[in-house]
Amino acid sequence: MKVSALIPFAVVILTNVFCAQDNYKCGTEVTYSSKKEYLDFINIIKSNKAISFDSLVPVKFHFISYSDSSETMDSTIAFNTLQNVIPYFLNAGIVLKHCGNIDYIYSDQFANFRQNYDETICDQKDFLNVLNIYFSPGLYRETTVTGVVSELCGYAYQNSRRDRIFIRNSCCEKSTFAHELGHYFSLFHTHETIFGLEYVNGSNCENRGDLLCGTPADPNIYNFVNPNNCQYGGQQLDPLGYYYSPDERNIMSYSHQHCRDRFSTDQILQMKNFFNYNSKNLHCIIDTDVSLLTNNLDFILFPNPVQSNIGFASNLPNETVFDLSIIDVFGKIILKKEIKNFSYVDINSLSIGTYFFQIKYNQQVVTKKFIKA
Ligand SMILES: [Zn+2]
Structure with a gap:
């Protein structure tokens, strides 16, 4: 076999080991108790006029792995993914840049990370005034009432409550990374229903669904997109009887990871407005306190x-x-x-x-x- 024939094979193997197309769900959720807080926050940032220059957003990687350092995230892959998502945010005036060294956390207890631990461990580990990005071999949510454990690809804190996102190592490809960053920069899922159901005809798009009119109504397309051509094949109807026509390429949707490659214009504007409102707190101090x-x-x-x-x-x-x-x-x-x-x-x-x-x-x-x- 010629060497050239081996190369694509090697690439496929690497992709599967380090960055599989896991279709676990996202753990970023708006709860009913925080619904009003989110609505007020979005109204503030919508009325906050965007400034025109770019701003650096310092990010800090934290790699969680087992105590023998096995299953540590590959730093080359993490930095490449960061590099690959930067263009998505440039139109929002956001320039992502890593700050200082990677923080390594070796812990058998936390390697299979439960979202429920988040505030116990990460409140101690977060670097102040940077966006903290954690990677772990496993990522789960345990429902406190029923004890049911579900697998997650990632989650983010919205609404400036904490400067933190989490990504499972195997979900490190760019659309999940960009998706969680989108949440951090205030975006909701395109199929969000906590604010009420968005109609296909756009009549209630400003205050239902994801609160944006530039993303079409989305019935949650998790099981309805053909992975081969990235086309939505669902036949769902909205309450007015119209067929949905969601954007299968939108990064904030539940389409396949490899199908998601864009934000809508008003998602970009919302991130820009959000960042203008929030950016005063972010800076990267590396060597000296x-x-x-x-x-x-x-x-x-x-x-x-x-x-x-x-x-x-x-x-x-x-x-x-x-x-x-x-x-x-x-x-x-x-x-x-x-x-x-x-x-x-x-x-x-x-x-x-x-x-x-x-x-x-x-x-x-x-x-x-x-x-x-
Ligand atoms: Zn999400």
Whole structure:
């Protein structure tokens, strides 16, 4: 057998071992008790006007595995998947970027993770002010009343309650990853019914279903999409007697993982509005804790060297506004603007080299060196 004939076979094997097309369900659910809270939240972000520049969303991987480190998520696959989902969110002004090192958690107790443990373990393990993404070999939900255990592919916290999503290792392909990120950025399933049933004719689309009119009414297409051509083959009727025509490619649907490859325009707008509302809390501090800084005005820059966006965090309150000058090695001011604490500065326009990041606040001036790589 020629070597070239072996290559596709090897690819298939790898795909099956590390990233199977598991069709377990998603564990992100809106409960009746939180329904009003969600509606109010969506109304706030709908009325929150979107800003136009891109914002970095720092994410932090946590890999849970057995105590002998078996079944640890493959970091190359996780980073590749992250890279592959980035384009889905660019139109929403969201740029995902990993922050610092991977956090490894070796625990026989948690390797087959129960969603029920989530707050016990992850509240301790979360890094503050980044989106924490956990991977585990197994992922389950145990219903407290009946004890029934169901397998999950992933789940997310919505509504800014926690900055956390969970993904089963074998569900690491990009549409599940993007699906859970979509939830985190405020999107509901296209078949969501907690707000009431959306009609096919669009007459109640603003406040039923997923609260968006740009995604057609969806009867939950979990068992009704042909995996070969990704076409919906169901014959369900809505309460007015119309046949559903759902979007089998929508990432927030329960179509097959390989069929889902797009968000609708208004899903993108909602994520953009959501992120504008929420982004003030997210920043990535890698090496130094701001609390270690001196009492006088002091700050850290991260990462350094930096390629495109440099993070800034000072020891003054979050809402403080500073005058920033970026100065080159000849003393020439290259960029001058106001910046807020815990923010990023786009330095894409700078040439590679050494610069000074000079901050002024109430007569105090502090300058630090950074390298544009
Ligand atoms: Zn979901």
